[in-house]
Amino acid sequence: MFFKQVYRNAAKNRKGNGLFFGSLVIAIVAFYTLLSLGEQDVMRFLATIESDAVHKLMLLLPAVYILSLFFVFFLVYFSCKYQMDDRRTEFGMYLMLGMKRRRLFSMLFGETLWNSLISLLIGLPVALCLTEVISLATAKLVGLGIVGHHFTLSSGAILWTISGYIIVQLLSMLILCISLVRTEPAELIRGNSQKAQTEMSNRKSTVTFILGIVLLLFAYYLGLFHLKDLNYLTFLLLLSGIVGTFLLYRGLGEFLGKRIRRKSPTAKRLTTFTNRQIQENVIHQYTAITISSLLLLVALSCVSFGISLWLERTTDTRSTDFSIFGSESEIHDILEQEDVRDMIKTSYPLYLSPTDARISVDEFSEALRKTEGGDNAAKYLSIDYIIAEGSYNDLMHAMGKERISLSHTQTAVYSSPDWEDALLNAALKKDVSIQINGSKYSLLPRLYQDNIVADRAITLSNALIVPDTLYSTLAEEPEPYCTNINLKDETVEQMGLMQAITKMDGILSKTDLTYDSYLSGIGRNLFNTVSASYLTIYLGILFLLIANTVIGLKYLIQQRQNRHRYRTLLMLGASTKELCDSVKRQIKVFFSMVLVVAVISSIAAIYSMFSVLTGFPPGTSIRTVITFAAIVLAVFIITEILYIKIVTRTAYREIYALETEERRNAS
Amino acid sequence: MDTTERILQVKNLSKTYGKASNKTEALRGITFDVLKGEFLGIMGASGSGKTTLLNCIATMTTPSSGKIILHGEELSKFHGTQLSDYRGREIGYLFQEFELLDNMTARENIVLPLSLHGMTEGEAEHKIQEIASKLEITDVLDKFPSQMSGGQKQRTAAARALISNPDLVLADEPTGALDSRNSKTLMDKLAEFNWDLDKTIMMVTHDANAASYCSRILFIQDGKLFHELRRNTQTESTEDFYGRIVTVMAQLGGGSANVL
Numbered sequence: 001m002f003f004k005q006v007y008r009n010a011a012k013n014r015k016g017n018g019l020f021f022g023s024l025v026i027a028i029v030a031f032y033t034l035l036s037l038g039e040q041d042v043m044r045f046l047a048t049i050e051s052d053a054v055h056k057l058m059l060l061l062p063a064v065y066i067l068s069l070f071f072v073f074f075l076v077y078f079s080c081k082y083q084m085d086d087r088r089t090e091f092g093m094y095l096m097l098g099m100k101r102r103r104l105f106s107m108l109f110g111e112t113l114w115n116s117l118i119s120l121l122i123g124l125p126v127a128l129c130l131t132e133v134i135s136l137a138t139a140k141l142v143g144l145g146i147v148g149h150h151f152t153l154s155s156g157a158i159l160w161t162i163s164g165y166i167i168v169q170l171l172s173m174l175i176l177c178i179s180l181v182r183t184e185p186a187e188l189i190r191g192n193s194q195k196a197q198t199e200m201s202n203r204k205s206t207v208t209f210i211l212g213i214v215l216l217l218f219a220y221y222l223g224l225f226h227l228k229d230l231n232y233l234t235f236l237l238l239l240s241g242i243v244g245t246f247l248l249y250r251g252l253g254e255f256l257g258k259r260i261r262r263k264s265p266t267a268k269r270l271t272t273f274t275n276r277q278i279q280e281n282v283i284h285q286y287t288a289i290t291i292s293s294l295l296l297l298v299a300l301s302c303v304s305f306g307i308s309l310w311l312e313r314t315t316d317t318r319s320t321d322f323s324i325f326g327s328e329s330e331i332h333d334i335l336e337q338e339d340v341r342d343m344i345k346t347s348y349p350l351y352l353s354p355t356d357a358r359i360s361v362d363e364f365s366e367a368l369r370k371t372e373g374g375d376n377a378a379k380y381l382s383i384d385y386i387i388a389e390g391s392y393n394d395l396m397h398a399m400g401k402e403r404i405s406l407s408h409t410q411t412a413v414y415s416s417p418d419w420e421d422a423l424l425n426a427a428l429k430k431d432v433s434i435q436i437n438g439s440k441y442s443l444l445p446r447l448y449q450d451n452i453v454a455d456r457a458i459t460l461s462n463a464l465i466v467p468d469t470l471y472s473t474l475a476e477e478p479e480p481y482c483t484n485i486n487l488k489d490e491t492v493e494q495m496g497l498m499q500a501i502t503k504m505d506g507i508l509s510k511t512d513l514t515y516d517s518y519l520s521g522i523g524r525n526l527f528n529t530v531s532a533s534y535l536t537i538y539l540g541i542l543f544l545l546i547a548n549t550v551i552g553l554k555y556l557i558q559q560r561q562n563r564h565r566y567r568t569l570l571m572l573g574a575s576t577k578e579l580c581d582s583v584k585r586q587i588k589v590f591f592s593m594v595l596v597v598a599v600i601s602s603i604a605a606i607y608s609m610f611s612v613l614t615g616f617p618p619g620t621s622i623r624t625v626i627t628f629a630a631i632v633l634a635v636f637i638i639t640e641i642l643y644i645k646i647v648t649r650t651a652y653r654e655i656y657a658l659e660t661e662e663r664r665n666a667s
Numbered sequence: 668m669d670t671t672e673r674i675l676q677v678k679n680l681s682k683t684y685g686k687a688s689n690k691t692e693a694l695r696g697i698t699f700d701v702l703k704g705e706f707l708g709i710m711g712a713s714g715s716g717k718t719t720l721l722n723c724i725a726t727m728t729t730p731s732s733g734k735i736i737l738h739g740e741e742l743s744k745f746h747g748t749q750l751s752d753y754r755g756r757e758i759g760y761l762f763q764e765f766e767l768l769d770n771m772t773a774r775e776n777i778v779l780p781l782s783l784h785g786m787t788e789g790e791a792e793h794k795i796q797e798i799a800s801k802l803e804i805t806d807v808l809d810k811f812p813s814q815m816s817g818g819q820k821q822r823t824a825a826a827r828a829l830i831s832n833p834d835l836v837l838a839d840e841p842t843g844a845l846d847s848r849n850s851k852t853l854m855d856k857l858a859e860f861n862w863d864l865d866k867t868i869m870m871v872t873h874d875a876n877a878a879s880y881c882s883r884i885l886f887i888q889d890g891k892l893f894h895e896l897r898r899n900t901q902t903e904s905t906e907d908f909y910g911r912i913v914t915v916m917a918q919l920g921g922g923s924a925n926v927l
């Protein structure tokens with residue numbers, strides 16, 4: 001009997017609350033995907049070349065997992081509260097009929113466990129499929145080849161997903177049960193107690209509302225114009241942003257009240273009722289609205305940040321596959337081996353050397369200083385290295401790019417690809433020149449940033465690309481720095497880049513030569529992509545999900561608590577369609593209120609993030625960024641529309657149920 | 668009261684819930700007329716079918732058989748807009764638990780039936796003021812229900828039921844949630860509307876005190892009309908009528924055999 005009841009109630013809960021159940025399944029998928037990251041092909045591959053970084057990431061995962069559990073807890077708590085509020089009368093009845101509280105609670109826990117089990121049974125297989133697809137897709141994308149792929153089932157991840165998920169469920173149930181213990185059965189039977197509509201005093205609410213807007217604007221101002229680095233201003237920005245959002249919503253209810261009073265003499269049909277419903281939601285739920293709005297802001301920022309990291313990866317082009325260090329003759333011997341020769345497209349010595357020539361960059365620094373935000377860069381500008389034009393052109397040729405051409409009085413500035421390029425480029429456009437040992441050389445009006453060696457770990461802040469003849473007079477080291485080789489395109493196409501490099505690596509490792517390969521470059525690169533973009537996008541999506549579910553549930557809770565109002569309206573002559581229209585408008589406005597602030601704040605946040613903190617990914621055109629931003633925005637809008645549709649449909653169902661219930665109960 | 672104009676005709680009304688073995692007959696062929704300007708009371712024990720009757724007339728439940736005719740039109744033929752129009756304009760409904768929308772001010776609550784039919788608060792202001800002063804709730808017009816007393820709430824609800832100038836006001840135990848003083852004020856007001864403005868009121872009640880304000884009372888038992896009391900409003904005081912009501916109520920327990 002007990003189990004039958006648990007089973008039946010659990011089924012009813014699932015049916016009546018598909019929105020919540022669906023969100024839980026997605027949460028499970030997200031948990032498993034995160035926790036099984038270490039088992040994915042790409043990560044296992046990375047662990048072989050970047051073990052330290054991967055290890056660090058693996059240490060970070062539990063923290064991210066706990067953070068997401070914390071937020072999922074809110075989701076579960078609100079949803080369980082929604083379900084339990086609806087069943088208060090039922091609980092009261094059980095208690096009146098003599099059911100022991102202990103039994104009631106074990107029934108509730110039983111229902112929770114049963115539903116958890118079902119959501120796990122749906123969520124875990126979906127998660128397994130998804131991780132396989134991600135694993136295969138990433139492997140294909142980075143040229144790992146799918147030969148090495150095998151199905152992975154991370155038992156640790158499954159175990160952690162299950163236990164974390166169930167703990168969160170039981171914990172929120174426990175908290176709700178504690179409040180249930182404190183409620184008298186008679187009070188439960190009466191159903192829901194509502195908070196009375198009260199308004200703050202006029203002046204207080206106006207002050208709160210205006211203060212909220214001022215603080216938010218202040219936060220935007222700080223973010224857009226004063227945030228140069230992470231310092232105490234960041235803290236001030238966060239504080240004023242959070243407090244501002246909170247105060248804005250705190251004062252909004254009364255602001256709406258004033259507007260309703262002003263409009264009501266001309267309001268027709270259910271307009272006043274609809275607006276009062278919205279106002280009531282804001283007055284009673286401003287905390288939840290603030291949290292949801294902030295979560296959405298974090299979600300949007302996270303996703304944008306993650307995507308920008310992804311873009312950064314994709315723009316990091318492959319310049320050379322191996323850089324071999326050693327004497328020219330030794331290298332020559334190796335390159336002449338048959339198996340090596342078959343794989344190589346080009347090889348060339350790279351002339352890069354420190355120089356003791358007096359290189360005066362005064363004019364260049366001056367130009368930098370005059371560029372907006374260039375003070376710091378100007379202060380630290382110095383050039384100690386030179387690259388021969390011929391070597392650089394060999395590199396450009398191997399990459400299929402246009403060669404540079406320097407006259408005997410021209411040089412060009414080289415900077416590592418990691419460096420901020422916008423400032424230097426802007427300064428170079430001003431037609432500047434430098435002096436080497438007292439002679440004046442003009443600089444080409446753009447910055448060169450292609451990787452001159454295979455491994456990006458070797459970085460060089462700034463260097464000067466000089467004509468070969470000048471190089472021979474200025475270089476401290478006349479020998480080439482290293483020899484770069486590029487693999488044949490056919491080989492790469494046939495074997496996949498990864499496998500081709502690994503094969504060459506195998507040959508080179510047998511010799512005594514030291515070398516760097518693009519493999520470690522890819523490793524670092526991939527690691528950045530996978531760790532940072534994956535984690536931020538993951539958190540972004542999770543926040544988006546939680547914020548939307550919380551807003552939706554908050555609305556539905558309020559609607560259900562006040563269903564008698566809709567019944568009265570029916571009696572007063574409102575049609576079901578009018579009620580549905582009112583509900584639809586309420587939901588739209590309720591969601592928009594949360595979204596508008598979140599979107600405006602996130603535009604400011606994302607703008608300041610890109611323009612001040614990280615800068616646009618090097619080499620990415622504005623058009624790409626805008627395209628990606630548009631895609632993110634579209635996905636975001638679709639998600640919101642989907643949520644609004646689901647919530648509206650649930651709300652409609654309640655209205656229709658009301659009508660039939662009204663007819664049924666009228667006895 | 669116009670003794671010739673029949674505002675409402677209920678003909679052989681039946682309502683059955685459930686099917687086959689599980690059948691409950693709430694109403695078993697009730698027939699009566701309501702005249703314009705009448706203050707009609709419906710009394711009966713719990714489960715006698717009086718609320719079902721009221722709900723059938725309010726179109727909140729559909730009768731199994733029989734007819735309800737208002738101004739010569741049959742209610743069962745109403746659908747959609749016609750039905751909403753009927754609910755908001757032609758009948759006013761007064762609930763036992765007031766059912767004021769607690770997130771709206773008294774003024775907004777009162778104007779609801781009018782605004783549902785396209786009139787704005789501005790246009791209705793004159794009417795609001797008029798009815799509010801009659802029901803003595805002018806002071807609370809801009810207050811929320813949580814800031815009012817029970818009596819004020821029910822008078823606000825009465826203003827809402829009356830504002831659209833309905834042909835028929837249906838009241839379901841309107842004094843059920845009020846103390847005796849507030850009950851008396853409310854009944855005085857309702858009687859005033861009935862008397863001065865010739866409003867037709869049909870009230871379901873348990874309360875003999877409230878019922879004594881009526882001009883006619885129908886007693887229902889087991890879904891059938893069981894007895895009828897008429898008061899001569901010219902000669903009979905409410906106190907005398909109250910006495911007669913109490914006597915019938917005492918006899919109700921014993922079935923129709925005991926009724927004189």
